[in-house]
Amino acid sequence: DAGVTQSPTHLIKTRGQHVTLRCSPISGHKSVSWYQQVLGQGPQFIFQYYEKEERGRGNFPDRFSARQFPNYSSELNVNALLLGDSALYLCASSVGWDRGPGEQYFGPGTRLTVT
């Protein structure tokens, strides 16, 4: 079975531009989470979506938004890019909405560089 896939793998943008990152979860997984990993740091939680609804949001500005589609794939959008948005953006999928450990499987990430 295919794992979590993300596109593109690398991206270079200019300050002030907009970017859209895409994620396809593992088949059968209905929840997608997004994380930002700045160089030298651990991943930081941005969003969680389940059944197209936002279920959790981290401490990120409103320039960050996301959505989930009927096929459970997801997009992360970032407006008005800043140099500080340069990071590896990770998508993680999990089976569903329950009270178990919610084991998350991570994709390879999208490396965003803002110049």
Added chain:
Amino acid sequence: AQSVTQLGSHVSVSEGALVLLRCNYSSSVPPYLFWYVQYPNQGLQLLLKYTTGATLVKGINGFEAEFKKSETSFHLTKPSAHMSDAAEYFCAVRRSGGSNYKLTFGKGTLLTVNP
């Protein structure tokens, strides 16, 4: 709020030596605890997890970790290091009993294995 502290941003061992990576957490409720490994330019791979029950948890690639509630620790060990273990390791915590899958990560420990 939850937090994770990984003691030592860089650990260096010789091949065949014991690997010990330290993780302490802070959580107001019983947590779920995870260790992830990240190889260069890749996403995160789950090594092992603690949810409930046995406090000594075995994972992939010969790693294990012990949950010690009294010490709020979840240290990762491997009896004998292999060159292929060189990577960055992240400890993460998630609150149990909730439906939010947000993982809070430590800053990571880079493991170097010397021949």
